Amino acid sequence: MARQILIAGNWKMNKGAADGAQLIKDLKAQFGSGCSCCCSGAKKPEVLVCPTFTTLSAVVAEAQGSCLLVGAQNIHWADQGAFTGEISGAMLKECGVTHVIIGHSERRQYFGETDATVNQRLKAALKNGLTAVVCVGETLAEREAGTTNVVVERQVRGALADISADDMKKVVIAYEPVWAIGTGKVASDEQAQEVHAFIRGLLKVMFSCPCVADSTRILYGGSMNAANAAGLLAQPDIDGGLIGGASLKPADFATIVKAAAQA
Numbered sequence: 300m301a302r303q304i305l306i307a308g309n310w311k312m313n314k315g316a317a318d319g320a321q322l323i324k325d326l327k328a329q330f331g332s333g334c335s336c337c338c339s340g341a342k343k344p345e346v347l348v349c350p351t352f353t354t355l356s357a358v359v360a361e362a363q364g365s366c367l368l369v370g371a372q373n374i375h376w377a378d379q380g381a382f383t384g385e386i387s388g389a390m391l392k393e394c395g396v397t398h399v400i401i402g403h404s405e406r407r408q409y410f411g412e413t414d415a416t417v418n419q420r421l422k423a424a425l426k427n428g429l430t431a432v433v434c435v436g437e438t439l440a441e442r443e444a445g446t447t448n449v450v451v452e453r454q455v456r457g458a459l460a461d462i463s464a465d466d467m468k469k470v471v472i473a474y475e476p477v478w479a480i481g482t483g484k485v486a487s488d489e490q491a492q493e494v495h496a497f498i499r500g501l502l503k504v505m506f507s508c509p510c511v512a513d514s515t516r517i518l519y520g521g522s523m524n525a526a527n528a529a530g531l532l533a534q535p536d537i538d539g540g541l542i543g544g545a546s547l548k549p550a551d552f553a554t555i556v557k558a559a560a561q562a
């Protein structure tokens with residue numbers, strides 16, 4: 300089954316509203332009018348940017364009328380209430396976003412995110428009609444201990460607990476080996492493909508309808524850049540990228556999108 304490639308930029312804690320709007324202007328200049336010229340005659344990837352909460356509205360306004368989709372980097376499971384520092388699905392929707400990243404390893408590492416809270420946040424995203432990009436991935440110690448698949452399986456099963464085949468239409472999985480994030484040490488094409496194939500196989504086991512495994516997009520994240528994107532995106536089970544550092548550089552991000560259009 301042909302899966303539409305998704306190239307997602309996770310801006311992390313970078314770019315305030317003014318700088319974020321400027322980055323969108325720069326991206327639009329890279330992509331050309333209507334974002335069509337970079338991909339004309341080729342498969343058109345979806346392109347998503349995920350700024351900080353305070354930058355969302357400015358970026359949504361600047362992205363209007365372009366091909367750029369806008370997502371947030373987190374969501375709380377409650378609709379409202381005493382949850383200092385959190386944000387609800389309804390609030391995100393009010394900002395005009397359509398996507399949300401959930402369970403990034405930085406959230407797991409620094410903010411106590413667990414498989415159970417990832418699952419709760421995912422349910423909130425789906426309840427609010429948002430497409431979720433659910434992150435999984437092993438640490439270096441886990442890879443060296445030979446437990447990559449065990450860890451990834453636990454994270455995928457935990458994140459997708461009680462999620463239906465129908466819900467999965469709005470779920471994207473991002474495989475991000477923690478040791479590759481922001482380190483410049485990208486997984487090899489083969490290492491990444493191996494885990495992506497494992498995740499797709501796991502989805503086959505978890506969902507009786509084979510359409511789930513066939514249609515769920517699995518992104519790679521971790522030091523993906525303009526130089527290595529084409530090789531990663533050529534792998535049969537890699538359906539796009541979740542990109543940190545390179546998503547802040549318009550020319551590099553555009554190069555990755557163009558590589559995706561050729562993949």
Ligand SMILES: O=C[C@H](O)COP(=O)(O)O
Pocket residue numbers: 309403475479480481482483520521522523541542543544545
């Ligand atoms: O969400 C994005 C990933 O953490 C990858 O970040 P990076 O491309 O800077 O390694």
